[in-house]
Amino acid sequence: MRKLKRLTLGALLAFLLVSCQSYKKVPYLQDTAFVNDTEQSVRQTGVKVMPKDLLTIAVSCSTPELAAPFNLVNSGTANGTERKAIAQGTTSPALQQYLVDNQGNINFPVLGEIHVGGLTKLEIENLIIEKLKVYLKEAPLVTVRIVNYRISVLGEVTKPGSFVVSNEKINLLEALAMAGDLTIYGMRDNVKLIRTGQDSKQEIITIDLNKAETVLSPYYQLQQNDIIFLHFIHDTLCNDVGIICLPVERIDVPQHLDHFCLIIEIAFPSSRKAV
16 A cells, blocks of 8 residues: 555656646747737837947048048057058058947047937937038048947846847847846746936836737847846746745755655645534
8 A cells, every 4th residue: 555655656746747847848929920910110220329338430431541530549559551541441450439428428539529329320420421521522431339239138047147249239039049048947927127228217127028029029129238137936836736846956856857846735625524
C-alpha cells in the first residue's frame, strides 16, 4: 500500500512538473489577426534631439576651404588638409561633439548658438543649411548624428545592461533581443518602460508583450535613454491550481530540475462533511 502511494505521488509530481514547465512557452504577440486587420497610418519616426544629447555635425561642399571652418575636430589640432578632407566627405575623423544644454541649445562654430532641442536630425540639418547660405555660395551637405544614443534593459533578462544603438532606431523587441530575451521568470504582461520627456519629466508606461496590439503602441518604438525593466514572477507560476513553483537556485533541490513544485492542500468548504 505504501509503495502504491509513492508511485501515485511520483506520477502526480511528474505531472505537476510538466505543467509548470509549459509556462516557459508563454507566447509573445498573441492575436496577430487584430493587428493585420487594423488600419495603420504612417508614423513620424524621426528621433528628436533632447538635452544632454551629444551631436556630431559634418558640413561638406564642393569648395572644401569654405566648409572647413564649420568642421571642428575633437583633438583641436587638425591641420588644414584634414579639415578639407572632412569638407570633401573623403574622411571621417573624430569630429567635435556638441552637448545639447538644458535649454536645448548648442554652440556651433561661426553660426553661434543654435536651438536644436525637440527637433529631428533632418530638421536640424535643414536649419543649419539655411543659416550657411550666408557663408557658402552653394547649398552644403550637412549630416547630424547622435553619438550617445543608448537604451538600457534591466531585470529578468539574460544579459542586462546599456546598449549603444548606432543606427539611432530600435523597437522594444529588438532591445530585448540585444539583452538576450527574457528569462523564464520574466513577466511578459508587465514590462515597464521608463522614459524621459523633452521637459526632463519621467514617465512610466506598462506594456503587455502577450498582446499583438503592442506593436501599434506609440511606445513600441524606443527613444534615446529609454529604460526597460522586466519584473520577476514572484515565485508563483501555477498558483491558480494550488501549486507553487520555485526556481531551483532558491531552494536545495537536484540541479537537473528547473522548478520544484510544492503541492498545497486546499480545503474547499463544499467538500467538508458535517460532523
